[in-house]
Amino acid sequence: MWRLPLAAIAGLLFCQAPEAVRGDDAATLAELIDRHVQARLDSEGLARVPPADDAEFLRRVFLDLHGVVPSAERAAKFLSSGDPQKRVRLIEDLLASPRFGEHFGDMWRRCLISPLANEQRMQSDRFADWLAKRFNDNDGWDRIAFDLLTATGKIDENAAVTHLVEGRYPLSVTDLTDLSSRYFLGDRLNCAQSHDQPIVEWKRQDNWGMAAFFAQIQTPGRPKVVYLAGVQDDPKMTLSSLRDADAIEGLQIQPPTFLGGQPLKTDGDKTHRVALAEWITSRENPFFARAMVNRMWWHFFGRGIVNPVDDMHAGNPASHPEMLDQLSRRFAESGFDLKLLCRAIASSNTYHQTSRPGKESDSEAKLFARMSIKVLSAEQLYDSLVEILGPPAKAPGIDTRLGARSEFCQFFAGDGDPDPTRYERGIPHMLRLMNSPQFAGRNVSALISRAEGNGRTADDVVEQLFLTILARRPTSAELELVRTQLRDSDALPQTVHRELAWALLMSSEFSLNH
Amino acid sequence: MRNDITRRGFLSLAAAGGTLTGWLGRLAAHAADQPKAKSCILLWMSGGPSHLDTFDLKPDASDRIRGEFQPIDTSVPGIQISEHFPKFAKLMQHAAVLRSMSTVESDHQLASYHVHTGYHKRAGGVAFPSLGAIVSRELGSKDFPLPHFVCIGAGPRHSTRSGFLGPDHQPLDVLSPDRGTDFLEPLTNRIEFARQYDLLRRFDSSFHEAYRAEAARAHSSALARAVRLMTAEEKRTFDLSQESDADRDRYGRGSFGQGCLMARRLIETGVRFVEVMMGDGVGWDTHRDNFPRTRTLSAEADAGMAALIKDLQERGRLDSTLVIWMGEFGRSPQITSGGGRNHWSRAWSSVLVGGGIRGGQAIGRTDRDAAEVVERPISVTDFLATVCTILGIDYTRENHPPGIKRPIPIVDTSKEVSVISELL
Numbered sequence: 001m002w003r004l005p006l007a008a009i010a011g012l013l014f015c016q017a018p019e020a021v022r023g024d025d026a027a028t029l030a031e032l033i034d035r036h037v038q039a040r041l042d043s044e045g046l047a048r049v050p051p052a053d054d055a056e057f058l059r060r061v062f063l064d065l066h067g068v069v070p071s072a073e074r075a076a077k078f079l080s081s082g083d084p085q086k087r088v089r090l091i092e093d094l095l096a097s098p099r100f101g102e103h104f105g106d107m108w109r110r111c112l113i114s115p116l117a118n119e120q121r122m123q124s125d126r127f128a129d130w131l132a133k134r135f136n137d138n139d140g141w142d143r144i145a146f147d148l149l150t151a152t153g154k155i156d157e158n159a160a161v162t163h164l165v166e167g168r169y170p171l172s173v174t175d176l177t178d179l180s181s182r183y184f185l186g187d188r189l190n191c192a193q194s195h196d197q198p199i200v201e202w203k204r205q206d207n208w209g210m211a212a213f214f215a216q217i218q219t220p221g222r223p224k225v226v227y228l229a230g231v232q233d234d235p236k237m238t239l240s241s242l243r244d245a246d247a248i249e250g251l252q253i254q255p256p257t258f259l260g261g262q263p264l265k266t267d268g269d270k271t272h273r274v275a276l277a278e279w280i281t282s283r284e285n286p287f288f289a290r291a292m293v294n295r296m297w298w299h300f301f302g303r304g305i306v307n308p309v310d311d312m313h314a315g316n317p318a319s320h321p322e323m324l325d326q327l328s329r330r331f332a333e334s335g336f337d338l339k340l341l342c343r344a345i346a347s348s349n350t351y352h353q354t355s356r357p358g359k360e361s362d363s364e365a366k367l368f369a370r371m372s373i374k375v376l377s378a379e380q381l382y383d384s385l386v387e388i389l390g391p392p393a394k395a396p397g398i399d400t401r402l403g404a405r406s407e408f409c410q411f412f413a414g415d416g417d418p419d420p421t422r423y424e425r426g427i428p429h430m431l432r433l434m435n436s437p438q439f440a441g442r443n444v445s446a447l448i449s450r451a452e453g454n455g456r457t458a459d460d461v462v463e464q465l466f467l468t469i470l471a472r473r474p475t476s477a478e479l480e481l482v483r484t485q486l487r488d489s490d491a492l493p494q495t496v497h498r499e500l501a502w503a504l505l506m507s508s509e510f511s512l513n514h
Numbered sequence: 515m516r517n518d519i520t521r522r523g524f525l526s527l528a529a530a531g532g533t534l535t536g537w538l539g540r541l542a543a544h545a546a547d548q549p550k551a552k553s554c555i556l557l558w559m560s561g562g563p564s565h566l567d568t569f570d571l572k573p574d575a576s577d578r579i580r581g582e583f584q585p586i587d588t589s590v591p592g593i594q595i596s597e598h599f600p601k602f603a604k605l606m607q608h609a610a611v612l613r614s615m616s617t618v619e620s621d622h623q624l625a626s627y628h629v630h631t632g633y634h635k636r637a638g639g640v641a642f643p644s645l646g647a648i649v650s651r652e653l654g655s656k657d658f659p660l661p662h663f664v665c666i667g668a669g670p671r672h673s674t675r676s677g678f679l680g681p682d683h684q685p686l687d688v689l690s691p692d693r694g695t696d697f698l699e700p701l702t703n704r705i706e707f708a709r710q711y712d713l714l715r716r717f718d719s720s721f722h723e724a725y726r727a728e729a730a731r732a733h734s735s736a737l738a739r740a741v742r743l744m745t746a747e748e749k750r751t752f753d754l755s756q757e758s759d760a761d762r763d764r765y766g767r768g769s770f771g772q773g774c775l776m777a778r779r780l781i782e783t784g785v786r787f788v789e790v791m792m793g794d795g796v797g798w799d800t801h802r803d804n805f806p807r808t809r810t811l812s813a814e815a816d817a818g819m820a821a822l823i824k825d826l827q828e829r830g831r832l833d834s835t836l837v838i839w840m841g842e843f844g845r846s847p848q849i850t851s852g853g854g855r856n857h858w859s860r861a862w863s864s865v866l867v868g869g870g871i872r873g874g875q876a877i878g879r880t881d882r883d884a885a886e887v888v889e890r891p892i893s894v895t896d897f898l899a900t901v902c903t904i905l906g907i908d909y910t911r912e913n914h915p916p917g918i919k920r921p922i923p924i925v926d927t928s929k930e931v932s933v934i935s936e937l938l
Contacts (some may be wrong), residue, residue: 226637356725356726357725361726373730397693403542419916422728423679423728423733424728424732425681426681426682426684426736426739427661427739427743428686428697429741430736430740431695431696431697431740434695435697435701436696441701459714475720477720481716485713495706499702499706502714504717506714506737507714507717507718508718508730509717512727
């Protein structure tokens with residue numbers, strides 16, 4: 001009974017082929033995206049907004065693929081170039097740079113390591129590095145996911161186990177189930193509150209069936225094992241032998257069971273995690289490819305094709321079901337090639353639209369007639385400030401013993417999986433950005449000195465500041481505003497320039513990815 | 515005839531009197547329904563204090579359980595607490611000890627999150643608002659220049675966020691009360707700051723006009739509130755050097771005592787919710803050496819909270835300020851071989867003071883070993899619903915966070931919630 005909704009999803013997927021897609025190249029996939037988005041817009045009678053101008057596109061694609069704003073030189077070169085292929089070339093350059101993997105490593109660290117786990121966060125830089133290398137090598141997502149799910153050993157010997165451990169303990173079976181289901185299968189199984197009771201019921205069954213796969217890395221007695229021996233699979237461990245099993249809320253003792261109710265056939269040679277990882281990352285598993293396509297889409301567009309991004313089940317339909325199916329199929333067939341997927345999305349016309357709303361702002365964003373405006377993540381904010389202003393200065397009240405970037409990201413990060421289109425920072429963040437000498441002090445003065453050097457004219461200095469901070473040239477109105485300021489105020493030009501730089505750094509435009 | 519008139523007069527008088535009584539009665543009842551508490555101070559005991567060694571002593575338990583501390587009498591006959599809370603013991607008439615807290619999370623982070631928000635943390639799922647953010651949202655006024663939620667000291671920051679209530683209700687974190695609030699002063703002079711902020715607003719307005727994004731509005735709102743705080747007279751509330759040395763000494767010179775003093779100042783200024791975190795690092799997490807550590811911590815907590823309660827009372831603010839003392843759980847009855855106690859969430863204690871509650875009570879009871887609750891178990895949702903009720907907040911009110919399909923009540927009502935009516 002409870003397997004029905006699952007069967008319904010699976011049936012929707014690979015059993016039918018409404019239109020065969022041939023050719024693996026990104027251009028074909030980009031066309032596929034544009035065709036499906038357009039079809040839905042036509043049926044809704046909604047118009048696409050115009051394409052983004054070069055500056056909007058440049059800053060967006062840098063932030064989305066590298067997690068940082070472009071340098072002033074790079075921005076000036078791109079904006080001045082008359083090459084009709086310059087956007088495509090830029091995407092290729094960005095995908096080829098190691099910054100690509102580092103950025104996606106940051107993103108996946110944020111997903112896989114609980115924001116609540118302070119100890120893990122300290123050790124997570126090596127985890128992010130591990131991920132970055134895999135993404136830069138363009139290993140298939142199936143292989144990366146398999147290694148994450150089955151990692152063994154100590155944290156300092158194998159960074160890939162970091163997300164499986166919390167403090168001295170292996171992560172609990174419930175947390176491991178939650179992580180694996182949300183990030184590799186695209187759905188939350190532990191969602192106890194839903195108005196759709198049958199879905200809750202089959203999820204509960206699936207939840208404990210999946211949790212049973214993780215019992216082997218739990219520790220029966222004192223939790224020293226992770227310290228001394230690292231993450232290990234103990235074939236004797238089951239859900240019912242868990243320490244304090246009676247203190248696990250709602251625990252249902254089940255044998256390891258795959259989503260949909262198929263029990264694990266015991267195979268003495270394999271650990272339960274290996275069996276689970278093989279099942280999850282199999283090309284025949286409809287959930288795995290869909291989950292990643294949806295999450296990557298969410299990364300670029302600020303919302304999933306199924307939204308929320310990790311709520312993919314029969315009760316929550318996709319806005320573009322066929323597009324999701326076909327992209328997922330192509331992604332699986334390509335060997336889960338992440339760069340191909342990024343290239344396809346980033347070169348689609350849909351991605352190149354402006355984020356300026358037309359007549360119906362909300363519907364346009366929901367159906368991808370326009371780009372959504374995203375908030376810079378803590379990492380994007382920090383890396384962009386460093387790109388613009390250089391390394392942070394020492395500031396009283398900011399304890400950087402664990403690393404300036406790590407402290408900054410912890411201070412500015414939101415809890416949980418924040419909605420990338422919502423701005424959630426508050427007064428302390430603003431006070432720190434405005435008034436702390438970490439970036440806003442002598443770093444800004446140094447930036448002004450650099451901009452004023454090279455014998456630049458007054459207008460050129462202003463242009464240089466705009467290019468450095470916002471990766472665009474000032475509009476004539478903005479230029480005029482600064483000219484007036486320089487003419488009418490008794491302040492020195494250097495002071496006016498510093499005020500200008502500060503204002504641009506504090507602006508909504510800088511804080512957001514538009 | 516005369517008799518009739520008299521009788522009629524008497525009757526009508528009685529009727530009128532009856533009506534008056536009824537009307538007055540309703541008025542009186544209405545007044546009683548009106549919560550007296552307008553603000554709240556949460557004294558957060560990070561790490562989980564041992565209930566057996568603070569507010570639920572078991573002098574008759576076995577050696578492996580009883581521990582070293584003696585119970586002492588309080589100002590309320592029949593209620594005894596640990597000898598290391600002597601100052602607070604004299605104020606028991608204002609307080610209710612809740613000895614039957616019974617919760618499910620026994621991991622620090624999960625339990626802190628659960629007790630602060632009333633919901634379970636699901637790795638990265640919905641970001642639920644902390645109690646302080648809820649109070650800020652429900653009781654705070656928009657035209658007040660300070661944030662209505664201030665969090666003092668180092669502690670579980672992940673548990674004190676505004677979650678889906680957004681930036682308007684994010685706490686202002688004051689890491690060290692001695693330092694006050696960081697970065698309240700501009701790096702330049704006032705004139706330059708005003709000029710550059712004006713410039714910023716002009717750039718922003720054209721961006722806002724072109725992009726009409728909610729995120730941009732939220733960003734500007736947070737910025738505007740920060741600038742308002744910078745220029746507000748009230749920011750001196752954060753400056754403890756304005757207090758006399760004698761007053762500062764009374765609270766205790768540690769971070770917790772000074773945090774309590776700052777909390778009093780903030781409440782007097784009009785802030786609705788102040789959380790003072792005690793126990794940087796391990797704090798009350800006494801897996802080893804429970805007794806010497808709990809003795810020291812108790813003395814610090816006793817000084818700070820007693821000074822706070824006395825001052826609030828003398829300044830006429832105790833009835834309008836609810837003070838909560840609690841951690842994320844209690845500690846195990848069994849003393850370990852290292853002289854410590856482990857985590858224990860099945861039975862533990864919290865304390866409520868002031869806020870117009872009926873003081874001088876001990877509510878709920880644990881068994882002989884303080885291991886299980888035997889009378890009136892209080893869940894996290896019972897507790898938070900009670901706190902909301904004392905503060906006049908309808909805990910069943912539903913929020914509709916953006917992007918979440920289901921409405922989310924202030925306190926999770928999916929399981930039965932029972933307000934502790936003995937307090938009201």
